[in-house]
Amino acid sequence: MHSNVGIPFFSAFNIDEDLEWQMSRAEKYCFINLLExxxxxxAIEIGTYKGGSLQVLNHFSNNVYSIDISNAPARFLSDKFPNVNFRIGESHTTITKVFKEIELAGLTLDFILVDGDHTTKAVQQDLLAILAYPHKHPITIILHDSFNPQSRRGIKSINYKAYPSVAYVELDYITGSFWHNNTYREMWGGFALIKIDPFNTKPLVYMASQEHLFQRAYWSSLHLIKDPFHFLVPLKQAIFRRLGIKQRIDIYDEF
Ligand SMILES: C[S@@+](CC[C@H](N)C(=O)[O-])C[C@H]1O[C@@H](n2cnc3c(N)ncnc32)[C@H](O)[C@@H]1O
Known part of the structure; x- marks a missing residue:
């Protein structure tokens, strides 16, 4: 069964097919429209990979900062995107430096895409780093893979009420996918949207509009069995590397 939720994709936006874009059709339409x-x-992007989403950010933003733990995006995409500022490093530490850089340059940060490490702790660390900074302007934040249980747990773990500038949180701004692109019984995709507004005076609006769908999918998913053993992943990776066996995660370094 062919189950790719991202291609083919028909749009007035002139997509560069060479730049693999790891998003579903619904996410792509939303992303283009939001940025337009x-x-x-x-704008800041955490997690660039082959530049699929970066091409949209580059098209609609005056200044773009890409943060990736791998140096591969900078190596392969610098020529194609000479105006993008590539930063290599762990996102939750690098992003604070980028915030300061943007402020010092007198720019206005309007948009952040969070699409790096999707484990609970990493998503939580990214969000805490973003929320801890004293932003002076409203920012729209998109978190990709809010339908993935680990990632969703990270987004849910934040006490948003402790941040008066957080005006709006919707975990299912765009709903994710179940068992697609050959991910056996896995849940990926989805956009959470967070709006930060330093001038906000209204109470927080917090939504998870597809929580029922999430729960239905979760109880039929492999995450039930797989995620409790996630702590063994570094060990598995080390063993596989030693034996020279390729893993799904290796695609992010080797392209
Ligand atoms: C899912 S891909 C991004 C896909 C891209 N945004 C798109 O739409 O096509 C995730 C990227 O995050 C990067 N990444 C993983 N962990 C990270 C971390 N802790 N800090 C920064 N980048 C990270 C990976 O190297 C990879 O390039």
Whole structure:
């Protein structure tokens, strides 16, 4: 069964097919439309991979900062995107430096895409780093893979009420997918949307509009069995590397 939720994709936006874009059709339409609407003065992307989403950010933003733990995006995409500022490093530490850089340059940060490490702790660390900074302007944040149980746990773990500037949180701004692109019984994709507004005076609006769908999928998913053993992943990776066996995660370094 062919189950790719991202291609083919028909749009007025001139997509560069060479740049693999790891999002579903619904996410792509949403991403293009949001960026066209916001037209950021400055935008940050955590997690660039082959530049699929970066091409949209680059098109609609005046200034773009890409943060990736791998140096592969900078190596392969610098020529194609000479105006993008590539930063290599762990996202939750690098992003604070980028915030300061943007402020020092007198730019306005309008948009952040969080699409790096999707484990609970990493998503939580990214969000805490973003929320801890004293932003001076409203920011729209998209978190990709909010339908993935680990990632969703990270997004849910934050006490948003402790941050008065957080005006809006929707875990299912765009709903994710179940068992697609050959991910056996796994849940991926989905956009959570968070709006930060330093001038906000209203109570927080918090939504998880597809929580029922999430729960239905979760109880039929492999995550039930797989995620409790996630702590063994570094050991498995070390063993596989030693034996020279390729893993799914290796695609992010070797392209
Ligand atoms: C899912 S891909 C990004 C896909 C891309 N945004 C798109 O739409 O096609 C995830 C990327 O995050 C990077 N990454 C993983 N962990 C990270 C971390 N802790 N900090 C920064 N980048 C990370 C990976 O190297 C990879 O390039």
């Amino acid at each position: 609407h916001i037209r950021p003065n400055a």
